[in-house]
Amino acid sequence: MLARRIIPCLDCDLAVPQGRVVKGVEFKKIRYAGVPWELASRYYREGADEIVFLDITASSDRRETMYNVIRKTAENVFVPLAVGGGIKSLEDVRGVFVAGADKVTVNTTALKRPDIISEIAGEYGSQACVVAIDAKRRDGPAGGRITVPTPQGESWFEASFYGGREFSGVDALAWAMEAEALGAGEILLTSMDRDGTYDGFDIPLTDAVSRRVRIPVIASGGCGSPEDIFEVFSRTGASAALAASIFHYNEWGVDAVKRYLAEKGVHVRI
Amino acid sequence: MTIAVVDYGVGNLFSIYNALDRIGAGPTLAREPEEIESFDGIVVPGVGSFGRCMRRLSRFEPALQRAMQEGTPILGICVGMQVLFEGSEESPEEGLGWIDGRVVRLPDSVLVPQMGWNTLSIRREVEILEGISDDDFFYFVHSYHCVPVDPSVIAATTEYGQEVAAAVSRENLFAVQFHPEKSGEKGLSILENFVRLSRC
Numbered sequence: 001m002l003a004r005r006i007i008p009c010l011d012c013d014l015a016v017p018q019g020r021v022v023k024g025v026e027f028k029k030i031r032y033a034g035v036p037w038e039l040a041s042r043y044y045r046e047g048a049d050e051i052v053f054l055d056i057t058a059s060s061d062r063r064e065t066m067y068n069v070i071r072k073t074a075e076n077v078f079v080p081l082a083v084g085g086g087i088k089s090l091e092d093v094r095g096v097f098v099a100g101a102d103k104v105t106v107n108t109t110a111l112k113r114p115d116i117i118s119e120i121a122g123e124y125g126s127q128a129c130v131v132a133i134d135a136k137r138r139d140g141p142a143g144g145r146i147t148v149p150t151p152q153g154e155s156w157f158e159a160s161f162y163g164g165r166e167f168s169g170v171d172a173l174a175w176a177m178e179a180e181a182l183g184a185g186e187i188l189l190t191s192m193d194r195d196g197t198y199d200g201f202d203i204p205l206t207d208a209v210s211r212r213v214r215i216p217v218i219a220s221g222g223c224g225s226p227e228d229i230f231e232v233f234s235r236t237g238a239s240a241a242l243a244a245s246i247f248h249y250n251e252w253g254v255d256a257v258k259r260y261l262a263e264k265g266v267h268v269r270i
Numbered sequence: 271m272t273i274a275v276v277d278y279g280v281g282n283l284f285s286i287y288n289a290l291d292r293i294g295a296g297p298t299l300a301r302e303p304e305e306i307e308s309f310d311g312i313v314v315p316g317v318g319s320f321g322r323c324m325r326r327l328s329r330f331e332p333a334l335q336r337a338m339q340e341g342t343p344i345l346g347i348c349v350g351m352q353v354l355f356e357g358s359e360e361s362p363e364e365g366l367g368w369i370d371g372r373v374v375r376l377p378d379s380v381l382v383p384q385m386g387w388n389t390l391s392i393r394r395e396v397e398i399l400e401g402i403s404d405d406d407f408f409y410f411v412h413s414y415h416c417v418p419v420d421p422s423v424i425a426a427t428t429e430y431g432q433e434v435a436a437a438v439s440r441e442n443l444f445a446v447q448f449h450p451e452k453s454g455e456k457g458l459s460i461l462e463n464f465v466r467l468s469r470c
Contacts, residue, residue, distance in 0.1 A: 001388065001389070001429060002384060002386045002387065002388050002410075002430065003386060003387040003388065003407060005386055005387065044454075047454075049386070049387055074284070074285070074288055075288070075292070078289055078292070078451065078452060078453070078454055078455070078457060078458060079409065079452055079453075079454055080409060080452050097282040097284065098282075098284060099284070100284045100285065100288060101282075102282065102285055102452060122318075123318075124282060124317065124318065125317040125318040125319075125411075126383065127317070127383060127385060127411040128282070128317070185383065185385065185411075186385065214381055214382070215381065215383075215385075216381065216385050216386070239381070239385070239386060240386070269387040269407040
């Protein structure tokens, strides 16, 4: 039986020469967490099922820094490595793969030019193409978009781009389905309302998306404890849970989280 | 001892190269058919569609055939396993046909592709799986699976909607549906087993 995956996420600020891992709250208020490849190696040794790097600076002039981070990580990490942030073209995709990544995540570029999804899937296979969706709950009129029952009433979710700084107006649920149709292999679904808050995953959002696609959904945003991961696995069809803060600041090891889940009957790789 | 990774222009070979390098195999990416004949072991990777892989692999077919007949250990990974069979539901192209049987789509009862970590059921004690047990997890990414005519070639299966061939082995021919290069320390063990077989 396929195991549910636990995925530490490293948000990388490449404004310093080595790159550094940082973590924001609701996409703002940044805090330092460590050296990218050192953290990644630790998570690998603890049993991470996959590692995600997101270049939050997403700037093309710091590509070399990102490649260096990937290269140094890939030397010691033998689980899938997904890299995103600032991927604008197939040339960028090729660059991160040559450096050692196994998957790319695309968000802004895919919203602006959805064909990039088919292009990546065609060249490298669907498994290499993760579409990241940063979703913000909207409680106002849905204007024909898909609505979901939430504690706030009937809400819709808006896909954001440019690292949460701008909003596309696009219905995140419809976008997830379109991304699947275009050849995406996975959806990395981040709740902007929960990101960095430790309040737990957005269950209505994660449930709504995982019911509508037949590709794996990675739940992201809000993980503050192993209980939160148990909740998202028991109440939604998410295939994987992504977390950052609880791992970065030594609150929990990946191994301890997995032992907790296994004791609760969740099938995880130990 | 030298290991060639057949670089026939599909996907991303960095991970398999890096994993072989890590275990001390000193791999070489072989971009031309004549290059592979001098190696002690040959890895055939593969991602994307069966048809695309076969179209690009076909110019290596005579050289690979000779290597196999000479007894050089060959390891197929993922679609590199599937191309050893006669054909696939995915594409009209013929496979290498070294193992009798076909490649069919995973059942509709499960999410396709299978993407993630799954355990093996070891069917046969084979050198390539030395040190591996039924509880060990490996990383799978695939939408199609191999169905050999002769089930005795199957060395290990995995459960995904149905029983799925995860590893096959016949003389000097080995293949795995999962990605040993992305399956942590246990995956590296399988690559080490292959390298050891190549040294013999």
